[in-house]
Amino acid sequence: xxxxxxxxxxxxxxxxxxxxxxxxxxxxxxxxxxxxxxxxxxxxxxxxxxxxxxxxxxxxxxxxxxxxxxxxxxxxxxxxxxxxxxxxxxxxxxxxxxxxxxxxxxxxxxxxxxxxxxxxxxxxxxxxxxxxxxxxxxxxxxxxxxxxxxxxxxxxxxxxxxxxxxxxxxxxxxxxxxxxxxxxxxxxxxxxxxxxxxxxxxxxxxxxxxxxxxxxxxxxxxxxx
Numbered sequence: 001x002x003x004x005x006x007x008x009x010x011x012x013x014x015x016x017x018x019x020x021x022x023x024x025x026x027x028x029x030x031x032x033x034x035x036x037x038x039x040x041x042x043x044x045x046x047x048x049x050x051x052x053x054x055x056x057x058x059x060x061x062x063x064x065x066x067x068x069x070x071x072x073x074x075x076x077x078x079x080x081x082x083x084x085x086x087x088x089x090x091x092x093x094x095x096x097x098x099x100x101x102x103x104x105x106x107x108x109x110x111x112x113x114x115x116x117x118x119x120x121x122x123x124x125x126x127x128x129x130x131x132x133x134x135x136x137x138x139x140x141x142x143x144x145x146x147x148x149x150x151x152x153x154x155x156x157x158x159x160x161x162x163x164x165x166x167x168x169x170x171x172x173x174x175x176x177x178x179x180x181x182x183x184x185x186x187x188x189x190x191x192x193x194x195x196x197x198x199x200x201x202x203x204x205x206x207x208x209x210x211x212x213x214x215x216x217x218x219x220x221x222x223x224x225x
Contacts, residue, residue: 025087032081050078052134059094066094075116101163102133105155154199163211180213
């Protein structure tokens with residue numbers, strides 16, 4: 001009986017260690033930056049609001065899905081962004097991150113949600129139009145001052161403004177996601193477009209311009225994050 005008891009204790013000890021090891025995670029950090037400060041140096045363009053949804057973060061090892069973030073979406077204030085942190089199990093191996101810029105169609109039709117997706121955050125039109133993927137507001141300060149407002153979204157088939165980004169990364173490094181806003185503003189102002197507030201084909205085009213100017217770069221080699 002004593003030998004059986006010792007054996008059971010040993011098995012339980014091993015199981016506890018296994019579950020403890022599997023529960024260990026390591027923090028993966030992505031810092032966020034924009035060219036907004038650089039835009040301000042021109043003293044002609046002022047941005048008063050710049051919010052974007054980043055969602056559906058997935059980590060891959062080559063083409064195999066290795067880890068899916070449990071947080072559906074993050075609402076980012078690009079005027080004063082805070083880093084994104086992910087707790088990833090230590091045994092997970094990955095070399096690529098994939099995420100959406102905006103909110104996918106399934107989430108758009110899922111009804112009233114909470115957290116970052118709470119309509120009270122000011123990033124939701126209605127059940128017909130869904131979520132605003134990103135919002136940029138401001139004004140041009142020149143002889144002919146003019147304000148601009150871009151609320152970009154839409155999830156219907158031909159008006160789906162969702163964009164997907166993919167970057168090669170490694171577990172031992174931290175990275176910066178850079179959002180260049182100026183190319184979008186330049187494109188809009190060149191075409192005399194100062195307001196866009198509903199889902200439409202122009203919004204899809206603007207969403208692509210916005211996403212095309214999101215980049216990722218490594219900032220450090222870290223042994224322990």
